[in-house]
Amino acid sequence: MAGPVPEGGAVTGLLLPPTCTVPTREKNRSVRTSTDPALVPFIIQRKGEEAAPDNLVIHVHPSGPRLYYLDEDPRDRPLRGQLWARCGFNPVDERQMPTGEPQWKFMHPYRQMITMRTLHCQVCARPARTPLGFVFLAGPKDEDPTQPTIYTKQPPVCRRHIRAVAELCPHMEKNPMVFLARSAPMYGVHGTLYGLNARSEVHVVASPDYPLPFGHPNIPTFLASQLIRRLSSFRIVDIEELLHELALVA
Numbered sequence: 001m002a003g004p005v006p007e008g009g010a011v012t013g014l015l016l017p018p019t020c021t022v023p024t025r026e027k028n029r030s031v032r033t034s035t036d037p038a039l040v041p042f043i044i045q046r047k048g049e050e051a052a053p054d055n056l057v058i059h060v061h062p063s064g065p066r067l068y069y070l071d072e073d074p075r076d077r078p079l080r081g082q083l084w085a086r087c088g089f090n091p092v093d094e095r096q097m098p099t100g101e102p103q104w105k106f107m108h109p110y111r112q113m114i115t116m117r118t119l120h121c122q123v124c125a126r127p128a129r130t131p132l133g134f135v136f137l138a139g140p141k142d143e144d145p146t147q148p149t150i151y152t153k154q155p156p157v158c159r160r161h162i163r164a165v166a167e168l169c170p171h172m173e174k175n176p177m178v179f180l181a182r183s184a185p186m187y188g189v190h191g192t193l194y195g196l197n198a199r200s201e202v203h204v205v206a207s208p209d210y211p212l213p214f215g216h217p218n219i220p221t222f223l224a225s226q227l228i229r230r231l232s233s234f235r236i237v238d239i240e241e242l243l244h245e246l247a248l249v250a
Helices: 109-118 159-168 237-246
Strands: 045-048 057-062 062-069 102-108 136-137 150-153 178-181 186-196 203-207 223-232 232-238
Touching: 045 186, 057 186, 057 203, 057 232, 062 186, 102 109, 109 223, 136 159, 159 237, 232 237
Parallel strands: none
Antiparallel strands: 045 102, 057 062, 136 178, 150 223, 178 232, 186 203, 186 223
16 A cells, blocks of 8 residues: 655655656746647546456455455555556656547546645646645536535646636636635545445445545445545635735745
8 A cells, every 4th residue: 555645745655557657847847838739637537548347346354345356456545545446547758748639528537646645736746735725626616615615526736727727627617616725635535336236246336426535434345536635724716816816925
C-alpha cells in the first residue's frame, strides 16, 4: 500500500502504475493558455484508455466480505486500502502529459485520485494551493450554494489554470461556480457496490450517485473510481473577483 502523501506537496510515496507519471516542474516553461488547442487537463481520460475488464472476486473473512482483483497488486489499493477501478494508460509526451484524443466527459480514475489526494492542479498536476487557499470549480448547476458543506469530485485548480478549466470543460458551461476553500479534507469515494448473488457470483449491487464516506460498512465491497473531498470552510466567489484578488497578493 502506498505511504502517506502530504496534501498539496510532492507525489513521493505514492505507488503509480508503470505507465502513469506525474509531470515534473520545468524551468522557464511557457504557460499554456485556455486558447491553446494542445491544452488538455491531466485528469481527462484519453481515447484508448479503456476500463479494464471485470476481474473481481469477493472473499468472505471473519470480519465480513471484501472485494479483490484476481491478480491484485499493491497499486490497486492506493489509498486507505480502498480497491480502485482499473483503467488503461496511454503513453506520455515529452512533458510527461498523457497523449491521445481527449474524452472530455470522463476523468481518468487513477489520475483523478492522484491529483485529488495530493491537492494538485487538475490541469498541470502541480501543487494547487494559492495564497488565498484552494480553488475548486463546479458546473453552474452542480451544487447548491446554500448548503454549508459541499462534496466535490473535481480536483483543485492552480491560479494559472482557473480560467482554462472554466473555458475548456464542457460541464462548466464557461460559467463555473467557484469555491475558495481554506481546507478540503478527504471524505470518501464514488464508485460501484458489489456483492454475491445466489450462485455466489460477483455482481453489481448499486452505483449510488452519492459518495460513501471512509468507514462506511459497504466500503469493503466497493470499487472506487473517484476520490471525494469535503468543503465546509469556503466562500463562493466570482471568477473575475478571484483572479483580481490573486493578482493583488502575487
